[in-house]
Amino acid sequence: MGLEERRKREKENRKNAILKAARKLFFDKGFKNVTVESIAKKAELSKGSVYLYFKSKEDIYTQILLSDIDKFHKVMANIIREGQSSSATLMSLANLYTDFFMNDRELFRIMMNYMLNIDHMNLPEEIDHLIVKATNKTIDIIEEIFMIGVRSGEFPPYIDLRQKRNAIWGLLNGTISLHLFTGSEEKRAERIRSTIQTGLNTFLRGMRTPSGNGQ
Amino acid sequence: MGLEERRKREKENRKNAILKAARKLFFDKGFKNVTVESIAKKAELSKGSVYLYFKSKEDIYTQILLSDIDKFHKVMANIIREGQSSSATLMSLANLYTDFFMNDRELFRIMMNYMLNIDHMNLPEEIDHLIVKATNKTIDIIEEIFMIGVRSGEFPPYIDLRQKRNAIWGLLNGTISLHLFTGSEEKRAERIRSTIQTGLNTFLRGMRTPSGNGQ
DNA sequence: GACCATTGGTCAGTAATTGACCATTGTCCA
C-alpha cells in the first residue's frame, strides 16, 4: 500500500487498458486495418501515451499474441485426464479448441496463415517460433490421445496414427475456418460445435467398426 | 468514453480515495489527531497531492461531514410509513439511528458536542447550521411519530409530547454514547441494539398501561 | 509520376504529482 507501489499499479493498469482495447480491435479488423490512433481512442488515451507503453504498433500486437498463446497452452495443457476414454478426451479437446478460437479469431487467423505459409508478417524470429510451436501443440496432443486409445484397446492397434491425427486436425480447423469468417454471428458457436461434434463422432465410429477398419 | 471524460473520472476517483482514507482516520482518531500526511499515506498519495484536491485539512473534514449528514437525512427521511404502528416506527427509527452511528462515530461525537455546546470546532457558519439542523431532525421525527400515535389512538391523548419525545431522544443518544466509546468492539452492535430495544419497549408499555398514565 | 490521404512515430508543451522545505504552534525543561 505504498506510494511507489500505487504508481506501478497504475502503470500496469494503463498498459492493460491499451492491450484490452487493441485486442478487441485487432481481432475485429486484423492488424493492418487498425490504427494506433483508434487504439488510443478506445483506451481513452492519446496516441503519444500509447508510445509510452509500447515501442511500436507491432510491439502491442506481439505482446497480445504472446499472452494469448500462453493462454492457449494453459487451456490445452490439462486436456488428457485419467479415467476418461480417448473419444471423450478428443471431444473435449475439440470443444475447448473451438471455444478458445471463437474468442480469439485473430490468433486463429495467424496460426492458419503460418500453417499455410501465407504471410509471416515480419514478426520477430522469437514470435515466429512460438506460433509454430503453438500450432504444432494441438497436433501433438491429438496424436498422444490416439496413442493412449490404442494402448487401452479403445482403438485398433493397426491404425495409422499420423493419418488419423491429421484428419482430426483438419476436421477441426477446416470447420472452424469455414464458420469463423463467414455467415452471421448468430448461433455461430452452436453451428461450429455441432458440426464438429457430429463429424468427430462419425469419424470415431468409423474407426471402431470392423468395416471401417481403421485404414 | 472520451479522453477528457476519462481524466475527469480519474480526478473524481483521486478525490474519493482521499475522502475514504480521511473518513476512516477521522472516525478512528478524531480531527486533531489525524495528520494530513497520514491521510496522504493511506490514500497512497503525497501530501502535496492532497492539497490539489482540498484547500485545507478542515476542508476535507467538512466535506465528509456534509456528505454524511446528507446520508443521515436520507436514512431518516423514509422512516414513517403508512400502516405501521407508531411503536413499530419508533423501533425502526431507533435501529436505523443506531446502525447509522455505529458506522459514523465521528459524526455522532460532533453532533453530541454541538448539542452540549462543548466545541464548535471553528467550522464555517454554514456547516454549523447544517449540523444543528441534522441534530434537530431526529427530535422532530420522534415528535411526529408520537403525534401520529396519539391521533390513531395508539397513545393516550393527554400525554406531554415534548416530554416523551425528549425522553426517547435521551434514551437513544445516552445509550449510544455509553456504548460507542467504551468497552470492546466485540458485539457492541448487539449490546446497543438490545439495550435500546428493551428500554424502548419498556417505555412504550409504560405509556400504554393505565397505571403509567402517560404523565 | 505528381498529387493526395492515411497513418506510424516524435517531441515540445501542458498537466499531475511529489517531497523537501518553511512557518507556526504547542510542549517540555532549566
Next chain:
DNA sequence: TGGACAATGGTCAATTACTGACCAATGGTC
C-alpha cells in the same frame, strides 16, 4: 519564563505522465 525542540499544516520547484500538432513514409488514384 523563555527558549530549544518536535510536530505538522501548507507551499512550491522539480519530476513524471500525458497530450496532440507535426513529420516522414507509404500506398492509392488519375
